[in-house]
Amino acid sequence: MAGPTPRATVKRNARRAEYDTATLKAILASDQVCHVAYVEDGEPRQIPTLYFCDDEYLYLHGNRQSALLRYVGKGGEICVTVTLVDGVVVARSGFHCSMNYRSVTLFGRGEALEGKDHLDILNEFVRALVPGHEQAVREPTSQELAATAVVRIPLTELSGKVRTGPPADDEGDLTSSVWAGEIPVARTRQAAVASEDLRDGIEMPDYIKNFEYRG
Amino acid sequence: MAGPTPRATVKRNARRAEYDTATLKAILASDQVCHVAYVEDGEPRQIPTLYFCDDEYLYLHGNRQSALLRYVGKGGEICVTVTLVDGVVVARSGFHCSMNYRSVTLFGRGEALEGKDHLDILNEFVRALVPGHEQAVREPTSQELAATAVVRIPLTELSGKVRTGPPADDEGDLTSSVWAGEIPVARTRQAAVASEDLRDGIEMPDYIKNFEYRG
Incomplete structure (x- = not known):
């Protein structure tokens, strides 16, 4: 595989650069x-x-x-970034305090989808948001389909940055009396709340009970 | 107060637009x-x-x-976005499935800070990341100060979008047998992990024990 394009090359903190496609797709x-x-x-x-x-x-x-979607429709270049925060890095110096994170940046142009692809991807959006719910909802109406655009950007020009682990303190600071370490953070779901206007007798489905938030 | 500038005016889902400065600053x-x-x-x-x-x-x-910082130093326009995810909105139709969120977008040009302001703001970055830790860390070295730029952007041209509450289902879907509601999500800290190379006898400070992640 060819190396990353110039704009997809990480310049700062290049030791945190990630170009492995499988890793980037997992993020x-x-x-x-x-x-x-x-x-x-x-x-x-x-x-x-x-x-x-x-x-x-x-x-x-x-x-x-x-x-945005009109811009994409005209073939404009976009830059998409996804950033997951994994923790706060508490170093012995302010300079080395940081975050643990995983981020991916994708460059490219979008391609609009129509017809069956358009419908299928809208359904996939429901499944991506709440897996299982795509089986429950009604079909989109023609007005809804007409109102909503779907575009795709190829996963070809992308790069990432990943930081994990404890602070990287300077050698000279290791004898410091300052506490250092990592405070992990995670996004977690809380108890689901049914709509007040929910029809009587509708039970919470298992896919809602077992839902896990990604991100 | 004058209304928002054209680029800071929310065009889509304008009912979710937020222009109140106090609310935007709180986000x-x-x-x-x-x-x-x-x-x-x-x-x-x-x-x-x-x-x-x-x-x-x-x-x-x-x-x-x-x-980025070289661009800002040359007076380039930037666009800063902050997005807090508060929950997943599970509607009776795919069209109305959504997220609850609070986001703010700020437009402007940066102004570089030097001298005492530069030092003070670097200290504030430590305090913003881990309140209390700014009292513990050593002073930055001259190399660290030379390596790190600080810029500020005035909070003058900004707008936000906020979605809260249950799904806004179509009237005709309210008799549906599909479950609808909201699944709140929150980012929370987990137990802090001390660096393995921490000097013996350093206790975890209260500001780490009591730390609450923002975001």
Whole structure:
């Protein structure tokens, strides 16, 4: 495989760079909210949005009239970043205090999906959000399909940065009396709350009881 | 107060737009990792990084040689987004499945800080990451200060989007037998892990025991 393109090459803290495609895809599979950057009037724009990936593409969806999806529809370059925070790194010096994290940045252009692919991917978005729920919901209406665009970006030009483990303190600080270590953090779900207008007699399905949040 | 500028005006799901400065600052105070978008060669770039805010500015720091900080140093426009995920919204239709979240987007140009301001803000970064630890760490060395840039962006051109509560299902779906509701999610800390090379006899300080992760 060829090396990363210049824009996908990590310049700072290159020791934390990650280019292994399988590792990067595993990071992408561990979250569901990304930030998408694009350019308008020569200036940066950015939005947080849901995504999911299969082995070849990252998928985005949204209102067809949204600035981002119109930009993508015109072939504009986007930059998608996914960032998982894994912990706070408490070093003996302020300089080495940091975070443990896994992030992936993907560059590319989007390709709009229509017809059966469009419908299938919208269904996959429901499954990515709440696995099992895609079997429960009704089919999208024609108005819903007309309102919602789906685009995919190939997982070809991507790179990542990963930091794990304890602080990397300077040799000279190891005799310090300052506490050092790591405080892991994780996002976890809490108890589900049924809608107040839920019809009587509807039980909470197992896929809601057993749901685990990714990200 | 004047209304939001065009680029800071929420176009999609405008009912979720938030322009109240106090509310937006409270959201910014609830997290510490942002995504910064900028433009290079006419294309979007993006990095996740730590930040903190006071009442007037959002602060970023990083290696002086990083592409982002060189861009900011040249007066380039940036777009900073902070996104807190609060829950998964499980609707009776796929179309209305969503996330509960709070996000803020800030536009502007950065201003580099030097001298005492530079030192003070680096100290504030330690305090923002692990409150109390800024009292424990040694002073930065001249090399560390030389390596690290600090910039601030005024909190003047910003807007937000907030979604809370149960799904907003279509009237016609309320008689559906599909379960609907919300699954809250939260990021929480786990037990702190001391560095293996910690000097014997160093106890975990109360500010580590009582640390609460923001974000």
